[in-house]
């Protein structure tokens with residue numbers, strides 16, 4: 001089977017790696033729209049246009065299923081044009097976080113567009129209404145990761161969100177942007193009592 005995968009940039013790569021391990025006999029085609037990166041704070045209609053173009057390319061190329069390895073585009077899936085199945089990151093991350101939380105306080109760190117869409121809280125509340133969701137929009141973090149900036153520079157963008165999550169008392173944190181899987185270890189190191197969920201776990205939930 002041919003599996004299409006896309007993201008605005010390198011956020012999709014760790015997901016591609018996990019897919020290759022899990023489905024060694026399938027063909028994986030990955031598109032990174034680095035020309036238009038970042039998606040996270042662009043106008044919604046533009047992101048929809050870019051995503052629809054990529055989906056149509058992957059479909060023409062014979063993809064039978066498409067993994068939307070991007071939180072920002074995953075939050076727009078109901079608005080996209082597609083003829084093959086689209087698999088986004090939001091539902092699997094929400095399912096995993098609801099399984100892990102003991103105190104029913106979940107944090108979500110994602111791009112501005114993803115946080116504004118409220119896709120994560122609404123999906124979590126469909127699973128369990130009694131969970132409190134604390135969201136933090138990081139405006140420049142994905143671009144810093146894409147540009148492979150220094151750890152010190154990345155940390156300067158993490159101080160405020162990590163303080164926010166610390167004060168909110170969450171026990172589980174969803175990394176709701178696939179770029180953040182590149183700094184999973186760094187975030188884990190700085191949130192010792194919190195269970196951090198990397199976007200790559202979505203691959204555990206995929207079966208064909």
Ligand code: DGL
Nearest residue numbers: 011038039040071072178
């Ligand atoms: N990796 C993407 C996401 O999960 C996009 C980041 C961006 O392009 O701003 O949201």
